[in-house]
Amino acid sequence: MASIQQGSRLSTFAVLYRILARDILVAMRRQSDVAAVFFFFVIAASLFPLGSGADPKLLSSMAPSVLWVTALLSCMLSLSRLFASDFSDGTLEQMLISSQPLILVVLAKTFAHWILSGLPLVIIAPFIGLQFNLASESLQVLALSLFIGTLALSLIGSVGAALTLGLRGAGVLIAILVLPLYIPVLVFGAGAVTATTIGMSPQGALSLLGAILALSLVFAPLAASIALKIALE
């Protein structure tokens, strides 16, 4: 944020890039937070076979829903951190009164959140899928659907994070607000993988997932930035 003191107007991409780089740098200074979400995903997904028995057929039919629901919960767990630490030390207020549009700030922070909590899941999920006896074709669709889907999850989640900013019990509240809104992403994400496992084309579900991503890319940062302004009023 050094350039603000000169009052110079940065290009859109420069704003996005600087906030993104800053958020990732800050997160890297506290790596255990990032790792915790990742390990939550791995551990929670591994619990399901222990609860249901190790029948390979059952596991492979369960895998899309189990992996997707677990991914959804892991994304949600880290949401409350999206704005909270910047809110508590006053950085967020400075961003709000800076000359850059708040919507860009939100977009960059959301994207940083995705890189830190969504992308690791996309990378590790195929390996967990192997444990669930998924075929290689399904594993590819799983990774692709998570790639598109977790981006949408981060975007939709940013609205919930902004609405609950600084509230008591924000962690549980965010789950109640955001989980119903996550349902379409879950349906199409897990649906794409299920379709592949039963030999149908996942294309329809993936396209709809992409449509949800496009919609949330337009509306979620807008709604989240309005919510942030309300929270910081």
Next chain:
Amino acid sequence: MDTVKAKNGINWLKYASPKTFYPLAGRLIPWFSAGAFLLIAYGLYLGLLVAPTDFQQGEGYRIIFVHVPAAWFSMFLYLLMAGYAVLGLVLNAKLSYMMAKAIAPTGAMFTLAALVTGSFWGKPMWGAWWVWDARLTSELILLFLYIGYFSLQSAIDDTNRADKASAILAIVGAINVPIIYFSVKWWNTLHQGASVSLTKAPAMAAIMLQGMLVMALGFWLYSVAVIFARVRCEILERDNKAALLRQEI
């Protein structure tokens, strides 16, 4: 609001102010309550006594006279709530926020009623209390959306922020309602669960439709009466100088 009023001199905008709306709502509530009582009584009479027994479903089908209007209103009231939320955010009108807040409990009540009566209907017809049908599932999710609205509203102590934040949530939810409905429908066709469909309803006798419409109208008047009563309480609670309260006593 004042500038709008001054420019156009439209009379009804007067009632956008809580102070003038409070007595108006008070005068209207008895009329709406009486209308609701009469219409619901007439609708139940049509549904329970006049309408013929369904030759496939027997007497059990009569629950639809409550179920279908309740399901209509669960959705309609959510949209109405989101509409007032938009109005509140655009015009910054306090009364709109109060209306949105007052609509939520009634909407949630109808959602719950639709779910419960639906499962009462499902037990004899489908042999199961619950079926993951697209309509049932999206109705359940609608209930979750209402719960989210309440939770956010009650978690924020500052009235101003609570109003605006929950307004945004209501709008985001309203945009999501059709998406959720179609995703659940698609999910249902993919998974091929129970092969029952509510959509292929048999052609309905005119008297049945009439009964349902009368019930729906009755529910509408009931909703208005209850919502007005709740808005009046809300106005009293927020009236910091307690001027209205003193009048009341």
